[in-house]
Amino acid sequence: MKNPTIFIRSETDKDINTITEVTVEAFKTLDVSNQTEQYIIDALRTANALTLSLVAEVDGRVVGHIAFSPVTISDGTMNWYGLGPVSVLPKYQKRGIGKALIEEGLSRLKDLGANGCCLVGHPEYYKKFGFENVSGLVLEGVPPEVFFALSFDGHYPQGNVTFHEGFKANGPQ
Secondary structure, eight states, rough: OOSSEEEEEEEEGGGGHHHHHHHHHTTTTTOOOOHHHHHHHHHHHHTOSSSSEEEEETTEEEEEEEEEEEEEEEOOOOEEEEEEEEEEGGGGTTSSHHHHHHHHHHHHHTTTTTEEEEEEEHHHHHHHTTTTOOEEOOOOOOGGGEEEEEEESHHHHHEEEEOOGGOOSSHHH
8 A cells, every 4th residue: 555546536515524534634643733724624615715625535535635725915916826735644644645636736726727826834845846935925924934836837926925714714614
């Protein structure tokens, strides 16, 4: 099971409870988490702001999830999205599932005409996908070394990024 066969697809209504379970399990032991990620996903879904919501299946079981939602940039740049949260069940981590979710999600964003994507995350991990710290692109309250952007059109906006209101969710909707 070192390299499982991973199937990535869009979420369906029947996946919603499983996505919540996967998200809770994935973030349960992470010090950087406030354990609100499942509420964020629900808030984005309720607001119709989940531009992409993909699940990863191994042997017919949902073991991972990734969400993409629109962001606002103070310079008026349009068609940029935020990646996150991304979750993989702990026993399936370090097997390429998160990577597969990110690569498929970024590919689908490009197909939708997105101009770029940004996220808050672990520096060594996200640089592998081409994300970089961009001078002049800021997420207030977040250290610049963990805020990343990836341009699909070669243009990097300048200004403050605001993630969807759903990211403020800290309890059931």
